Amino acid sequence: MERKEQVAPTPALAADQPGASAARLADAEARPLAELGRRGSRRRMPRILYSLLQNKLAVFGVFILIVVTFAAIFAPYLTDHDPEAGIIIDSKKPPAWSEGGSSEYLLGTDSLGRDILTRILYGARISLVVGIVAVLIAGAIGIVLGLIAGYYGGKIDDVIMRIVDIQLAVPFILLAIAILAVLGQGLDKIIITLGISGWVTYGRVVRGQVLSWRETEFVEAARAIGARNISIMFKHILPNTYASIIIIASFAVASTILAEASLSFLGLGVPPDVPTWGGMVSAGRDYIITGDWWIYTFPGIAIMLTVLGINVVGDWLRDYLDPRLRL
Amino acid sequence: MGRYIIRRLLQSIIVVIGVSLLVFVILYQTGDPVVLMASPDATREEVEELRRALGFDRPWYVQYLDFLKDAARGDFGTSLRQGQPVFSLIMDRVPATLKLAFAAFAISVVVSIPVGVISATKRNSIWDNLTMGFALLGQSLPVFFLGVMLIWIFAGQLKWLPSFGQGGGSVFNQLKHLILPAVTLATFSLARNARLVRSSLLEVMGQDYIKTARSKGLVERTVVYRHGLKNALIPVVTIFGLEFGQLLSGAIITETVFAWPGVGRLIILAIQQRDFPLVVGAVMVIAMLFVVLNLLVDLLYGVIDPRVRYS
Numbered sequence: 001m002e003r004k005e006q007v008a009p010t011p012a013l014a015a016d017q018p019g020a021s022a023a024r025l026a027d028a029e030a031r032p033l034a035e036l037g038r039r040g041s042r043r044r045m046p047r048i049l050y051s052l053l054q055n056k057l058a059v060f061g062v063f064i065l066i067v068v069t070f071a072a073i074f075a076p077y078l079t080d081h082d083p084e085a086g087i088i089i090d091s092k093k094p095p096a097w098s099e100g101g102s103s104e105y106l107l108g109t110d111s112l113g114r115d116i117l118t119r120i121l122y123g124a125r126i127s128l129v130v131g132i133v134a135v136l137i138a139g140a141i142g143i144v145l146g147l148i149a150g151y152y153g154g155k156i157d158d159v160i161m162r163i164v165d166i167q168l169a170v171p172f173i174l175l176a177i178a179i180l181a182v183l184g185q186g187l188d189k190i191i192i193t194l195g196i197s198g199w200v201t202y203g204r205v206v207r208g209q210v211l212s213w214r215e216t217e218f219v220e221a222a223r224a225i226g227a228r229n230i231s232i233m234f235k236h237i238l239p240n241t242y243a244s245i246i247i248i249a250s251f252a253v254a255s256t257i258l259a260e261a262s263l264s265f266l267g268l269g270v271p272p273d274v275p276t277w278g279g280m281v282s283a284g285r286d287y288i289i290t291g292d293w294w295i296y297t298f299p300g301i302a303i304m305l306t307v308l309g310i311n312v313v314g315d316w317l318r319d320y321l322d323p324r325l326r327l
Numbered sequence: 328m329g330r331y332i333i334r335r336l337l338q339s340i341i342v343v344i345g346v347s348l349l350v351f352v353i354l355y356q357t358g359d360p361v362v363l364m365a366s367p368d369a370t371r372e373e374v375e376e377l378r379r380a381l382g383f384d385r386p387w388y389v390q391y392l393d394f395l396k397d398a399a400r401g402d403f404g405t406s407l408r409q410g411q412p413v414f415s416l417i418m419d420r421v422p423a424t425l426k427l428a429f430a431a432f433a434i435s436v437v438v439s440i441p442v443g444v445i446s447a448t449k450r451n452s453i454w455d456n457l458t459m460g461f462a463l464l465g466q467s468l469p470v471f472f473l474g475v476m477l478i479w480i481f482a483g484q485l486k487w488l489p490s491f492g493q494g495g496g497s498v499f500n501q502l503k504h505l506i507l508p509a510v511t512l513a514t515f516s517l518a519r520n521a522r523l524v525r526s527s528l529l530e531v532m533g534q535d536y537i538k539t540a541r542s543k544g545l546v547e548r549t550v551v552y553r554h555g556l557k558n559a560l561i562p563v564v565t566i567f568g569l570e571f572g573q574l575l576s577g578a579i580i581t582e583t584v585f586a587w588p589g590v591g592r593l594i595i596l597a598i599q600q601r602d603f604p605l606v607v608g609a610v611m612v613i614a615m616l617f618v619v620l621n622l623l624v625d626l627l628y629g630v631i632d633p634r635v636r637y638s
Binding site for chain 2: 162262296303
């Protein structure tokens with residue numbers, strides 16, 4: 001597996017890091033060239049913003065993410081309905097624009113008379129919180145283990161990489177199901193589960209990069225002036241892997257949101273009353289034959305758009321930070 | 328080469344044992360299933376009796392070593408619910424899952440390579456923009472949502488295709504049952520592979536040896552297919568191999584949506600019923616499939632890319 005993990009270090013970012021004097025020098029020479037490539041950029045506009053605005057898809061993605069975040073934060077102010085308790089006589093009302101719909105329920109109601117739009121707004125909270133927190137946990141585990149494996153090498157590296165192999169040999173969702181079976185239902189449990197099962201990618205990529213940075217001159221210099229291992233790992237090597245970590249994390253938020261939705265769909269996530277997009281699609285499955293399409297279609301679209309938004313932003317981030325990174 | 332294979336096989340065995348240990352420990356934490364199995368009006372003594380009879384009163388590592396000893400001889404224990412050997416229960420379901428996964432894999436490979444190649448050769452054309460747009464959408468669609476939508480459209484509205492089960496009888500009937508689940512399962516990997524083939528080919532087409540091929544006066548088609556695609560497929564094959572494991576993962580959800588009688592559904596059911604031996608056995612079978620496939624892909628890698636040396 002060794003040869004697949006060789007990921008080129010990213011000089012562009014290295015320049016900003018303390019101790020990266022060699023890389024900084026190299027970058028200074030490259031700078032005038034880079035400047036030439038940026039004709040038309042306004043002086044004051046940060047490079048990252050300029051790059052973003054050049055990419056229409058990414059702007060669209062950012063727009064979606066702003067809307068979803070807004071919905072998640074302000075859900076209680078955006079709707080008068082209760083996300084968990086419905087009015088049973090209003091059950092299975094179609095969307096407002098179709099026959100039999102009412103403007104009271106813009107996207108219709110589910111089988112328990114709960115407003116679909118309201119549940120989608122509140123569902124955004126679960127998706128975002130799970131996506132972000134689980135990715136932070138997974139990232140923290142993966143970064144630390146990847147640093148240790150790459151830096152110390154030898155036996156400890158063997159052990160960590162075997163754990164990686166083992167975890168890669170079990171389908172992600174299967175591992176999550178097994179852990180959830182132990183922990184039981186609940187938001188905190190789903191976050192922990194997805195956090196534990198998602199660290200492998202970070203671990204592998206960080207390790208691969210540490211291997212190539214370990215031998216560089218600035219690390220040797222740090223060692224020569226007596227820096228401790230911990231400080232070399234975290235202060236000198238880690239910052240050089242930030243680009244990859246950010247890219248991995250951005251895609252990981254998308255896949256984690258998908259995983260949460262899948263687990264909720266299987267009925268293994270949070271209790272069924274709590275509005276989750278996956279759970280809503282699952283609940284709507286019983287009404288495919290009766291033709292109440294709105295019950296499952298709108299939450300499904302919500303998942304799709306959110307994941308799409310994150311993916312296009314992730315694509316752009318990769319192009320911007322490190323086009324050579326393969327995940 | 329031979330030594331490499333042997334070393335990899337040994338590593339694979341360690342991985343599979345590790346997987347079994349992981350699952351065993353995790354499931355052990357859920358508590359033993361005796362309480363669920365005993366009849367509701369059983370006394371405390373009767374429950375204890377059953378626990379001893381089934382061996383659940385021993386420490387977990389003793390249970391685990393026992394399990395490993397039996398597993399080495401192909402005996403994965405007996406299902407607690409169905410009273411049949413776990414191994415045969417799983418093997419009964421493996422064909423259905425493999426059928427689904429292979430069908431999805433075939434769809435993914437057969438569609439993604441031409442789509443990616445055409446997109447790369449006609450970069451920024453309408454075709455390129457359209458297919459890559461669809462690919463982006465396909466990558467963002469949850470498997471279960473796609474399944475539900477396909478059932479709604481093709482089974483609910485149009486009534487063209489059946490929505491659940493594997494079907495029996497004629498090959499035609501079985502194929503009809505296979506279409507929706509296979510398309511559902513294939514979509515994600517199809518979308519990703521199409522994008523991967525495109526970007527990989529674009530990268531290769533910028534290399535010097537492609538310029539050399541062009542300057543030799545070769546026909547563009549030869550340049551693209553003989554010189555470009557062959558090299559562009561190297562990273563793609565790696566992903567295809569890893570993909571199969573992800574397909575097995577997606578199969579768990581697809582099988583649930585379409586009531587497909589495969590290993591995935593068996594596992595979900597077994598977890599809900601706390602049928603330990605069945606869960607551990609099924610996970611091990613999937614892990615073994617995955618590990619063997621990975622090895623095959625690594626070997627295939629050497630065939631495609633002669634620069635790779637096995638050491």
